[in-house]
Amino acid sequence: MSDRPEFTDRIEHVRWVLAQHQAPMFVLLDAARHDLVLPTVLKSGLTHRSLYEGWQGEGLSDVAPYLVEVPPGDPFVDAVLEQGWGDSWGTFLFSTEDFFSLRRHLRRFLKVQSEEGQRLFFRFYDPRVLRSYLPTCTPDELAAFMGPISWWVTEGPRGETLLRFTRGDDGVRCDTEPLPEAPPER
Secondary structure: OOOOOOOOOHHHHHHHHHHOOOOOEEEEEEOOOOOOHHHHHHHHOOOEEEOOOHHHHHHOHHHOEEEEEEOOOOOHHHHHHHHHOOOOOEEEEEEOOOHHHHHHHHHOOOEEEOOOOOEEEOOOOOHHHHHHHHHHOOHHHHHHHHOOEEEEEEEOOOOOEEEEEEEEOOEEEEEEEEOOOOOOOO
16 A cells, blocks of 8 residues: 555545555445435446345345445445445445456355254345454355455444455455544534
8 A cells, every 4th residue: 555644534544545456446235224325326327236136136125235336536435435434334345356247256145054054144245244254264265255356345343443354374364444533423
């Protein structure tokens, strides 16, 4: 990363970190987290699609996870950060894969099997789940989950930190950046 400026604004700091990666950026948002998520995605005009498919996916469209491809400098990032940072709207990820290949990769992880054999939804796109799950991965699990993804960027528990997950030699590497104080209530 380039020399770090001093930040007094949380959103500016996050925006700067996101701009440091050279691979294309995607946002994975959870429409179940807030009723503004889906309208924000739809209004963006960007390439987007639910990770759910078929008639079940249509029935769950208002609570589905949405993958959005974000061109550099697009104002969609600001909308997501200003409205959703600290409220667990979703995560940012970086990959050189095309949109449809990345979506196909992510769909592989939507369901998991419990120890009792029950099939469950795995809400990895929720920052609260992602930041708990990634540190538990073995190197092989991490390689499978990360696949073509070079960075996952998400918020800390209250949005006070930024977490950047990458693959390390023996598992996940998590870089934590403290952020400036939160802006006044929105």
